[in-house]
Amino acid sequence: MGAGHAHRLYRHGHSPVHALPPHTKLAAVLAFVVVVVSTPREAMWAFAVYAGLLALVAYAARVPAGFLLKRLLIEVPFVAFAVLLPFVAEGERVDVLGLSLSVNGLWGAWNVLAKGTLGVAASVLLASTTELRELLLGLQRLRLPPLLVQIASFMVRYGDVITDEMRRMRIARESRGFEARGMRHWGVLAKSAGALFIRSYERGERVHLAMVSRGYAGSMPVIDEATASRAQWSYALALPSAALVVCLLGWTL
Amino acid sequence: MHAPDGFIDAPVSAAAGLVAAGAVAVSLRGARRELGGTSRPSAAVSGGERTAPLAGLVAAFIFAVQMLNFPVAAGTSGHLLGGALAAILVGPYTGVLCVSVVLLMQAVLFADGGLTALGVNITDMAIVTTVVAYALFRGLVKVLPRTRRSVTAASFVAALVSVPASAVVFTLLYAIGGTTDVSIGRVATAMVGVHVLIGIGEAVITALTVGAVVAVRPDLVYGARGLQRKLRLRVNGELVDAPDSPEPVPAAARSHRKVWITGLAASLVLAGFVSFYASANPDGLEKVATDQGMDEKAEEHAISDSPLADYGVKDVDDARLSGGLAGVIGVGVTVVAGTGVFWAVRRRRSEDTDDATSPSGTSV
Numbered sequence: 001m002g003a004g005h006a007h008r009l010y011r012h013g014h015s016p017v018h019a020l021p022p023h024t025k026l027a028a029v030l031a032f033v034v035v036v037v038s039t040p041r042e043a044m045w046a047f048a049v050y051a052g053l054l055a056l057v058a059y060a061a062r063v064p065a066g067f068l069l070k071r072l073l074i075e076v077p078f079v080a081f082a083v084l085l086p087f088v089a090e091g092e093r094v095d096v097l098g099l100s101l102s103v104n105g106l107w108g109a110w111n112v113l114a115k116g117t118l119g120v121a122a123s124v125l126l127a128s129t130t131e132l133r134e135l136l137l138g139l140q141r142l143r144l145p146p147l148l149v150q151i152a153s154f155m156v157r158y159g160d161v162i163t164d165e166m167r168r169m170r171i172a173r174e175s176r177g178f179e180a181r182g183m184r185h186w187g188v189l190a191k192s193a194g195a196l197f198i199r200s201y202e203r204g205e206r207v208h209l210a211m212v213s214r215g216y217a218g219s220m221p222v223i224d225e226a227t228a229s230r231a232q233w234s235y236a237l238a239l240p241s242a243a244l245v246v247c248l249l250g251w252t253l
Numbered sequence: 254m255h256a257p258d259g260f261i262d263a264p265v266s267a268a269a270g271l272v273a274a275g276a277v278a279v280s281l282r283g284a285r286r287e288l289g290g291t292s293r294p295s296a297a298v299s300g301g302e303r304t305a306p307l308a309g310l311v312a313a314f315i316f317a318v319q320m321l322n323f324p325v326a327a328g329t330s331g332h333l334l335g336g337a338l339a340a341i342l343v344g345p346y347t348g349v350l351c352v353s354v355v356l357l358m359q360a361v362l363f364a365d366g367g368l369t370a371l372g373v374n375i376t377d378m379a380i381v382t383t384v385v386a387y388a389l390f391r392g393l394v395k396v397l398p399r400t401r402r403s404v405t406a407a408s409f410v411a412a413l414v415s416v417p418a419s420a421v422v423f424t425l426l427y428a429i430g431g432t433t434d435v436s437i438g439r440v441a442t443a444m445v446g447v448h449v450l451i452g453i454g455e456a457v458i459t460a461l462t463v464g465a466v467v468a469v470r471p472d473l474v475y476g477a478r479g480l481q482r483k484l485r486l487r488v489n490g491e492l493v494d495a496p497d498s499p500e501p502v503p504a505a506a507r508s509h510r511k512v513w514i515t516g517l518a519a520s521l522v523l524a525g526f527v528s529f530y531a532s533a534n535p536d537g538l539e540k541v542a543t544d545q546g547m548d549e550k551a552e553e554h555a556i557s558d559s560p561l562a563d564y565g566v567k568d569v570d571d572a573r574l575s576g577g578l579a580g581v582i583g584v585g586v587t588v589v590a591g592t593g594v595f596w597a598v599r600r601r602r603s604e605d606t607d608d609a610t611s612p613s614g615t616s617v
Contacts, residue, residue, distance in 0.1 A: 116258055
């Protein structure tokens with residue numbers, strides 16, 4: 001894919017983090033998140049250290065803080081849920097500012113917020129420093145079944161096409177004076193969804209035939225074999241190893 | 254509802270991941286048959302070179318249709334979840350695959366749903382919705398008269414039930430591995446209550462969408478494939494049944510697969526739930542003892558003024574639940590190991606029988 005096809009989440013750059021092979025980054029992020037999730041929630045300082053580690057990575061990747069924070073907004077629904085937890089959870093209660101809150105619920109809210117935010121931040125860093133195609137290659141290198149990777153790459157390749165098709169259908173509806181205002185209009189929207197399905201499926205059939213006529217037999221040739229040297233692996237795994245040390249300290253302290 | 258990291262604890266997430274991996278592996282094989290057999294019967298035999306483009310495009314469709322807003326009232330709007338729709342339109346295996354791929358890409362690209370919670374998300378949103386919806390749909394279509402309207406009605410019911418079913422499974426996972434002690438009854442009421450409402454919306458949209466597709470291209474609707482009328486010719490003003498064209502019959506492996514899936518479901522239920530109740534009863538005596546011991550502990554902790562005070566209670570709960578959890582993990586490990594052996598054997602056998610014409614698409 002050319003530059004024009006890079007997804008909006010990707011931030012072009014030439015930092016050391018950008019240069020790492022994709023599968024090392026994927027493995028590092030996954031290991032980091034696993035370590036974060038298995039840290040005891042009482043070790044509050046550990047989560048601060050994790051956040052510091054991620055900030056270091058963001059600095060090395062030259063991802064500005066504003067960009068990262070804006071992308072963190074995706075977890076807003078869970079913040080709302082976490083805020084509810086102290087009110088509904090059981091166990092010992094404590095009075096804060098005249099409100100009776102559950103101690104356990106407070107810990108639970110903290111737990112979900114801290115771990116969720118760190119997980120989202122790690123994923124955002126991964127997505128903003130790795131191109132889509134590279135991510136898929138990385139998944140393949142990590143032994144995800146090739147068929148699954150192919151399905152994912154078709155989805156990524158045609159996701160924008162289908163979304164654009166849906167946008168054109170919306171424009172067509174609106175230019176004919178349609179405005180969806182309530183449940184009475186669901187029929188029209190559902191017909192659009194049905195038409196979109198038929199168009200997608202038929203496009204899939206055409207794509208398949210076009211590929212078969214060009215020699216496709218069920219597997220994609222791997223042109224750009226991504227390999228990682230020992231140095232790159234150790235560089236990428238520095239993040240989860242540091243996190244692991246913090247996690248172990250968190251359990252023992 | 255995409256669960257983030259840290260919502261479900263690590264062991265349960267790992268167990269759910271195993272279940273999800275097993276289901277996706279089964280679906281990869283099933284989808285090959287579902288998508289391969291539509292136009293060229295030979296393609297179903299040789300492997301799934303149709304699978305990737307078609308499943309990919311359907312996944313893209315699900316991804317896009319989740320962005321289609323359906324206005325409800327007063328500025329609020331909902332959107333389709335798509336599990337039931339995918340199952341009915343393209344078949345259960347492809348449905349599981351497509352929704353799983355959408356969830357995977359959402360987690361990796363958009364950070365929507367945690368990476369460690371991917372197993373949980375795939376289990377409740379991709380597997381449970383699709384399987385429940387498809388099972389109900391098939392059952393209803395068999396019972397109801399063979400008309401287009403009954404396809405629509407069946408998809409309504411299937412989608413209506415599939416969403417609360419997914420909420421129930423999520424609540425169960427939360428009950429086993431939730432990180433906060435919210436009473437399960439409350440979580441269940443809230444989750445199921447909200448999701449019944451969502452389910453009604455999902456059901457209406459799914460039924461309308463399936464109805465729209467059935468009206469235009471009934472051959473594309475996987476769940477309604479058996480419902481096509483026989484071709485009739487008008488000969489000299491009379492309707493005459495056309496001679497049957499040899500239809501590509503799906504391989505007889507289906508019954509085998511049914512047994513397999515039923516067995517898996519039964520063993521999971523046994524391991525996860527029944528063992529939980531079985532182990533809860535003999536614990537009754539112990540529980541009295543621990544209740545009394547627990548009081549002391551709680552007092553101690555109240556004195557020491559530490560948030561760990563609740564851990565005494567939590568430990569007891571975990572001990573009771575650990576049986577069920579261990580059972581589920583055991584089943585998951587067994588299934589994965591068994592499937593691995595089975596595949597290895599079968600691949601070797603198929604490599605022996607097939608010659609070089611079978612493409613490498615079958616390699617896993």
